[in-house]
Amino acid sequence: MATLKQAAGSQFSRIYGFGAYRGENVVTNDDIAGPIDSSDEWIRQRTGIITRRRADADLSVIDLAVNAAQDVLNTTGIAASDIGAVILSTVTYFHQTPAAAAIVAERIGANPAAAYDISAACAGYTYGIAQADAFVRAGTAKYVLVIGAEKMSDFIDPTDRSISFLLGDGAGAAIVGPSDTPGIGKTVWGADGTKAGSIYQTHSWQEMGANPELGFPTLRQDGPSVFKWASFKMGPVALEAIDAAGLTPQDIDVFVPHQANMRIIDQLIKQIKLPEHVVVGRDIADTGNTSAASIPLAAHRLLAEGTAKSGDVCLQIGFGAGLAYAAQVIVLP
Amino acid sequence: MAYTEQEVLAGLAEIVAEETGLAVETVTADKSFVDDLDIDSLSIMTIVTHAEDKFEVTIPDEAAKDFNTVGDAVNFIVGAQG
Numbered sequence A: 001m002a003t004l005k006q007a008a009g010s011q012f013s014r015i016y017g018f019g020a021y022r023g024e025n026v027v028t029n030d031d032i033a034g035p036i037d038s039s040d041e042w043i044r045q046r047t048g049i050i051t052r053r054r055a056d057a058d059l060s061v062i063d064l065a066v067n068a069a070q071d072v073l074n075t076t077g078i079a080a081s082d083i084g085a086v087i088l089s090t091v092t093y094f095h096q097t098p099a100a101a102a103i104v105a106e107r108i109g110a111n112p113a114a115a116y117d118i119s120a121a122c123a124g125y126t127y128g129i130a131q132a133d134a135f136v137r138a139g140t141a142k143y144v145l146v147i148g149a150e151k152m153s154d155f156i157d158p159t160d161r162s163i164s165f166l167l168g169d170g171a172g173a174a175i176v177g178p179s180d181t182p183g184i185g186k187t188v189w190g191a192d193g194t195k196a197g198s199i200y201q202t203h204s205w206q207e208m209g210a211n212p213e214l215g216f217p218t219l220r221q222d223g224p225s226v227f228k229w230a231s232f233k234m235g236p237v238a239l240e241a242i243d244a245a246g247l248t249p250q251d252i253d254v255f256v257p258h259q260a261n262m263r264i265i266d267q268l269i270k271q272i273k274l275p276e277h278v279v280v281g282r283d284i285a286d287t288g289n290t291s292a293a294s295i296p297l298a299a300h301r302l303l304a305e306g307t308a309k310s311g312d313v314c315l316q317i318g319f320g321a322g323l324a325y326a327a328q329v330i331v332l333p
Numbered sequence B: 001m002a003y004t005e006q007e008v009l010a011g012l013a014e015i016v017a018e019e020t021g022l023a024v025e026t027v028t029a030d031k032s033f034v035d036d037l038d039i040d041s042l043s044i045m046t047i048v049t050h051a052e053d054k055f056e057v058t059i060p061d062e063a064a065k066d067f068n069t070v071g072d073a074v075n076f077i078v079g080a081q082g
């Protein structure tokens, strides 16, 4: 009997750099408060959001993804032709098939890299990092481009009080590749379909087809239950990721949680008992919640502003619709 | 072992003080969470979650929504103990 050969990749993997794109339009709380009978004060106090960024109408989620991808290729100097796989996390690409990632890969010159989309909403970027880490270490790809891109403004209802006012448009990207030293800790992840109704789309495309009066579907959430879940169930997940990386909360330099709500971020810091010195990503204040893009955008900003530095140990955790979640500790590029 | 009304009030006051930075003495049974203590719905949810852990009770979201005063929460917790 013939013995097949199994591939092995690099013993370790790491993130080489981040790329970012934010919507070009600054939308204030006053701009959106009218139709939902809200106010700047209410939104700031409950969410920490001061402005959110939204993209021009003529840009597609693919354009957003391409911008972030090009940025990370430029910063890292890695050639697009060396990218072995492109993983795009998005919930705002309105084609069932083909995947947006294939089009992005072609546009950035990464053809014929493997390319596909993943649907894990606000956990999508950290899901993508989990996959990229596995590919690099298994030898399936040398460099993997992970992108979170969302044009949430295409998917919101200005009269919805539950979630629309939180959301912004953006794309964040990272390249994962081989490393001589450990750069990505074990991913602790999961999903809970019993809470599938906590963050949802008003109706399916099929229902809209059958009943055009329903109009284009938009997003909704049960805010209080999502707040409770994220604030109190994600702390133990983060602690498990820290432990799986062989570390304690004292070892963490930087904390970049999904930018859902500043109040959730503050509660998580307490739950995880992160020490005072930890630098925290708080990009939500002026970018809003950009779903899968929020973690790489926040990490990119901390490095660009110099509040975090290369080599820092960073805890990142994504969580959202599914409900799905994933956390891992990484070394910042 | 069930907690007495006094114990629940004292424990709840500590949780509220921890969440809000208010002095423990200001958290009395007659105070309204929203109007007197200036606590918003997200902080109430946080307080309720800590109270569930501390007193080993379940406080459904619908019940928590009806808490006007600190005393309302104390009565619910005392009644919910097994």
Ligand SMILES: CC(C)(COP(=O)(O)OP(=O)(O)OC[C@H]1O[C@@H](n2cnc3c(N)ncnc32)[C@H](O)[C@@H]1OP(=O)(O)O)[C@@H](O)C(=O)NCCC(=O)NCCS
Binding pocket: A036, A037, A038, A039, A042, A046, A047, A122, A161, A162, A163, A165, A221, A222, A223, A224, A225, A226, A227, A260, A261, A264, A289, A319, A320, A321, B040, B041, B042
């Ligand atoms: C959405 C969120 C800010 C709502 O805050 P909340 O305090 O839980 O809101 P509730 O639904 O309990 O409503 C509390 C009060 O605020 C009012 N309210 C709700 N939404 C409002 C809005 N957008 N603007 C103004 N007032 C609002 C309600 O009418 C209610 O008023 P009442 O007490 O007079 O009846 C909050 O639940 C949240 O951020 N949850 C986390 C969601 C999240 O981050 N999701 C993304 C995960 S990926």
